[in-house]
Amino acid sequence: MRDPSQRCILVTGATGGLGRALAHRLAETGSRVLIHGRSAERAEAVRAEIAAATGSHRLGVLVADLADLHQVERLANDVRLRCDRLDVLVNNAGVGSGPPESVREESADGVELRFAVNYLAGYHLTRLLQSLLIFSAPSRVVNVASAGQHPIDFDDPMLVRNYLGYRAYAQSKLAQIMFTFDLAERLRGTGVTVNALHPATYMNTAMVREAGVSPVATVAEGVAATMRLVADPGLDEVTGEYFHGTRACRALEQAYDGQARARLRKLSDELVEQTGG
Numbered sequence: 001m002r003d004p005s006q007r008c009i010l011v012t013g014a015t016g017g018l019g020r021a022l023a024h025r026l027a028e029t030g031s032r033v034l035i036h037g038r039s040a041e042r043a044e045a046v047r048a049e050i051a052a053a054t055g056s057h058r059l060g061v062l063v064a065d066l067a068d069l070h071q072v073e074r075l076a077n078d079v080r081l082r083c084d085r086l087d088v089l090v091n092n093a094g095v096g097s098g099p100p101e102s103v104r105e106e107s108a109d110g111v112e113l114r115f116a117v118n119y120l121a122g123y124h125l126t127r128l129l130q131s132l133l134i135f136s137a138p139s140r141v142v143n144v145a146s147a148g149q150h151p152i153d154f155d156d157p158m159l160v161r162n163y164l165g166y167r168a169y170a171q172s173k174l175a176q177i178m179f180t181f182d183l184a185e186r187l188r189g190t191g192v193t194v195n196a197l198h199p200a201t202y203m204n205t206a207m208v209r210e211a212g213v214s215p216v217a218t219v220a221e222g223v224a225a226t227m228r229l230v231a232d233p234g235l236d237e238v239t240g241e242y243f244h245g246t247r248a249c250r251a252l253e254q255a256y257d258g259q260a261r262a263r264l265r266k267l268s269d270e271l272v273e274q275t276g277g
Contacts, residue, residue, distance in 0.1 A: 002138075004029040008083050009230065010129075011035065012066065012122070013093025015042040017205035018144065018222045022090065022230075023059075024050050025223050029231070032058040034079065036093065038065045066093050066121035067107040069275040076128035085136040086129060088230050091122035091176070092144040096207035097169035104163040109275045112158040114165075118172035123179050123268050130187075137191025138236060141183065142229045147198040147244060149174040149252040154263050175264060177242050177251045182261045184240030193239035199225045200245060221245070 009026055013019040015037035026033045027050045035050075037043035043061045051059055060082060064075035079086060095117045107116035126133075126141055133139045150170035153159075159168055180196040187194060199222030202208050204215035225245045229235065242251040254260050 002087060004031045004231070007031040007087040008085055008136075009033050009088040009090065010062070010079060010086060011090045011092055012125070013037070015039065015046050017207060018199060018203060018219055018226065019090075019092040020046055021219045021223045022092065022226055024053065025227060026230070027051075027054045027056040027059060030056070030058070031087075032060070032083075034060045034062055034082070036062045036064065036075065038063070065108070066117050066125075067109075067113060069109050069116075069121070069124055069272060072121050072124050073128065076125055079129060080132060083132075086132045086139065087136055088140045088142065089126060089129060089133065090142045090144065090226070090230065091126065092226075093121065094118045094144070094172075094207070095169070096210055097148075097165040099210060099212055100165070102165035104159060104168070109271070111271055112168060114168040114172045115158065115175065118169065119175040119179070120268060120271060122176065124272050126179075126183065130192075133192045134187070134190045139192050140230065141180075141192065141194040142226065143176045143180050143194070143196040144226065145176040145180070145196040145198060145242070146170070146173040147201065149177065149255075151252065151254045152178075152260070152264065154260075154267070157267060174252055174255060177255045178261045178264050179268075180242065181240050181255055182265060188239065193235070193237075195229050195235075195239060195241045195243065196251075197225055197229055197243040198245065198249075199223075 011023045014023040014035040040063045047059045064071040105113040148170045150167050152171050177196045184194040200217035202216040203219050203222045
């Protein structure tokens with residue numbers, strides 16, 4: 001990896017929780033950090049907060065609602081307009097399982113909401129920025145997934161039947177890991193590494209509290225694990241792995257099924273195509 005002062009890093013979902021703390025830590029290293037959020041006001045507030053705390057002036061704000069694939073495309077265009085390189089893409093933005101009584105929701109594109117935000121937005125954004133990442137190699141893609149995983153039912157991937165908030169969340173996180181393995185394979189030899197992780201269990205974040213779960217881990221633990229995938233030079237050649245914290249771990253079995261990954265890729269491309277992307 002390059003010296004931090006030469007790095008440009010995009011963190012999606014950087015206005016709260018892990019993303020906000022990670023952006024703060026990256027700014028401390030001297031990296032140029034692109035802070036993504038759904039709200040311009042919140043993103044600007046985070047930028048000002050980090051600038052005041054770190055003295056960094058290498059902070060940018062990008063605004064997009066990842067539940068809308070057209071805004072994902074605009075986000076990718078904004079990155080390319082602002083940066084001539086992208087050293088690290090951290091796909092962190094996500095929607096939690098919600099409270100136990102949560103009901104099924106859809107994105108602006110008619111996609112089940114958690115699948116749309118937690119997985120499909122990152123899938124589309126990464127593909128759109130792929131050429132920039134290859135140009136910037138050595139570079140990295142870090143997908144913030146979860147130990148909470150559920151197999152995808154390809155007969156009902158949008159969970160029109162038997163919807164449960166936790167299941168929707170868990171299958172979107174498995175989809176992230178499947179995409180990680182798939183993309184790592186396709187980009188092998190380009191200098192771009194692609195890895196996923198479960199940063200920490202039930203961190204003290206709004207997402208966890210909303211689900212009615214008592215926090216177990218600190219956000220700082222999650223930042224430490226994610227920073228390792230972002231910046232540890234010892235991982236320069238490591239790609240296509242899933243980590244539980246800092247430990248390489250085995251994901252749910254469906255993630256290793258090449259046919260299932262191909263079906264997910266086909267479904268993803270069809271959903272993106274439906275929006276004109």
